[in-house]
Amino acid sequence: MTAKRRIHATAIYCFDCVRRLGSIREASRSLNMATSAVSRQIQKLEDDLDIQLFERSTNGLTLTSAGESFARHAQIVLKDADRLYSEIDAIKGIQKGHIELATVEGPSIELIPRIVKHFTTRFPNITVGIHVIGSAKMPELIINGEVDVGLAFDIENLRNLNQLWVKRYALGAVVAPDHPLAHKSQVSLQECTTYPLILSKKGLSIHTHLSHFINRIEVSHQIIETNSVGLSRKLALSGMGVAFQTIIGIEEDLAKQTLCHIPITRPSIINSELGVYVRSNRILPVAADYFVRDLIDELNQATGSITPGDAFSATLSS
Known part of the structure; x- marks a missing residue:
């Protein structure tokens, strides 16, 4: 029986940093590690997987097809690690962490600034990253773990997406x-x-x-x-x-x-459907879980006061 291949956390952090920066030298600076140590971690990862993850050239490092597949796995693993650290911090009473939110432009004009201000006032040690993108790009970011939660209009039903809140608005x-x-x-x-x-x-x-x-x-x-x-x-x-x-x-x-x-x-x-989305079968980090609860509470209060009479009622599912 072939021994199980083991992929260690340090190697994944090194891989993800090299992927983002395109250079082992830059990754070593960012991680505060020796260049040789980062290089060994990448080599070990490729040896364990028995496949090349990066194409080496004079312009730096770029992902191979296998590297792109592994990158999706690495982002999920790192997000889960963030969740673990957030839970440990919450147990300690620190309540710190980071949330990545993707939203379409409409809510970003008034709703999102109000929600983020309220949330960061309650939890000043939690940082928030916001991506303003079109609805078409939203599912990919959520499913790949690049963002924790998405707020978008008219997202199609996908197996890997969980709709937590939805309301229809008249165009x-x-x-x-x-x-x-x-x-x-x-x-x-x-x-x-x-x-x-x-x-x-x-x-x-x-x-x-x-x-x-x-x-x-x-x-x-x-x-x-x-x-x-x-x-x-x-x-x-x-x-x-x-x-x-x-x-x-x-x-x-x-x-x-x-x-x-x-x-x-x-x-x-003509009705347009605004929804809150997360990746299916994923336990959110503590910080993101708090944020989603605040987001839905704020949406219920805000949309309840501004929705015209012909708009449909909100539904909440888990």
Whole structure:
């Protein structure tokens, strides 16, 4: 019977650092280890696995196909190690740790700053990293362990993703108060084409919802396209045209009546689903677990006060 191959923690830390920095010399500086010691750890790892993990060249080190596969495993192992250290710290009463959050742009404008401020006030020794990305890239980051939790619109159901919280929001036309559509309580997509349009580029869930409508717009129509919800909001504020989004990201504008959100009801109501996601079958580090609980509590309170009457109720599952 072949002896089991053993992969030690030090080798994994060295591998991950070399992967990120692309150099054994830079990794040795970062880890405060001798270059020869880091090199031995990588060599030992390759010997244990019986495969080459890095391509060596004059430009540095790059991952082989096997190295990319092992990198995914290493990130999971290191995240689990962070969880262990966080649990030990929590037992000691230190409550320190680090959280990586991925969010789409809309919640990052108002919701996320408020949630992070509240959380870091309660737990000043816990640091937070925030990635603002499109929904399409979100599942990969969560499943690969690069982030602990994701907040995104319209993520498809995947076996490796666990949806902890979800709520539907009506997509609407967003205009300045002096816009001709501002007085309406509902609007059709066809009515919107009477005016200049501010549209989302591919990669955003809004574009996916409106793709059939977008494809029918005449080429000569006055259109501004952007991949930024924040920029879309500013363009609508300046009276540049009709933008499209949910109320998430324009809560303060609605409260101050500097923007109007008019639900789209024809040809039918268009709902966009905001959800909180983590990787399936993963026990979150203590810090991340605290953060997710705060995130969901804040979302329930915030969305409960700003959701229009035709939005659906939130559901919470574990």
